[in-house]
Amino acid sequence: MKRETRIGVLVIILSTLFFLGMAQCAKGQTIEQVRAELARQGVPHASIVLAQARLETGNFTSRRCRVDHNLFGIKHRGKYARYSTWQASIADYKRCISSRYNGGDYYAFLRRIGYASDPNYVRKLRRF
Numbered sequence: 688m689k690r691e692t693r694i695g696v697l698v699i700i701l702s703t704l705f706f707l708g709m710a711q712c713a714k715g716q717t718i719e720q721v722r723a724e725l726a727r728q729g730v731p732h733a734s735i736v737l738a739q740a741r742l743e744t745g746n747f748t749s750r751r752c753r754v755d756h757n758l759f760g761i762k763h764r765g766k767y768a769r770y771s772t773w774q775a776s777i778a779d780y781k782r783c784i785s786s787r788y789n790g791g792d793y794y795a796f797l798r799r800i801g802y803a804s805d806p807n808y809v810r811k812l813r814r815f
Contacts, residue, residue, distance in 0.1 A: 716747060716773045721758070724774055730781050732793040738815035742808075759784075 716724075721740055725733035743760040744752035751757045756770040759780050770776045788796050794809045802808070 716758075718747075721773070721777070724777050728774075728777055728781055730777065730785050731788055735793050735812065736780065736785075738812050741815050742812055 718737065718741070722733060722737055725736055730736050740758040741747070743749075744758055747753075747758075751760065751767060752773075755767065756773045756776050757768055758773055758776045761768045761776070761779055761783060768776070768779060770779065784800070784802065787800060794812070797803070797812075798809060805811070
């Protein structure tokens with residue numbers, strides 16, 4: 688088999704695996720399902736929190752999202768948390784993050800609690 692043919696086959700295989708991974712993640716949760724679950728659990732500022740989930744997971748495509756069901760990059764004892772379902776990840780966000788919110792500008796709240804180490808996090812979040 689020629690080198691170009693092998694490269695072409697490899698690209699097809701990798702593309703297929705990538706899209707299968709995206710489909711697996713989409714089966715786990717969609718934007719609408721996450722939005723509905725945020726509302727069901729009473730998470731304040733659901734549109735911002737949804738943007739956080741999309742930003743943290745690369746629109747639900749990251750391994751942490753697909754395998755560990757961690758929508759927010761939440762860590763416990765220095766290690767990324769693993770959940771049995773993505774809904775459990777939302778419940779943990781509410782318990783660990785939202786429960787500390789006392790009103791006002793949610794973006795300012797995220798900055799104040801040091802939610803992300805990236806100094807441009809809120810700016811990126813506003814774009815979603």
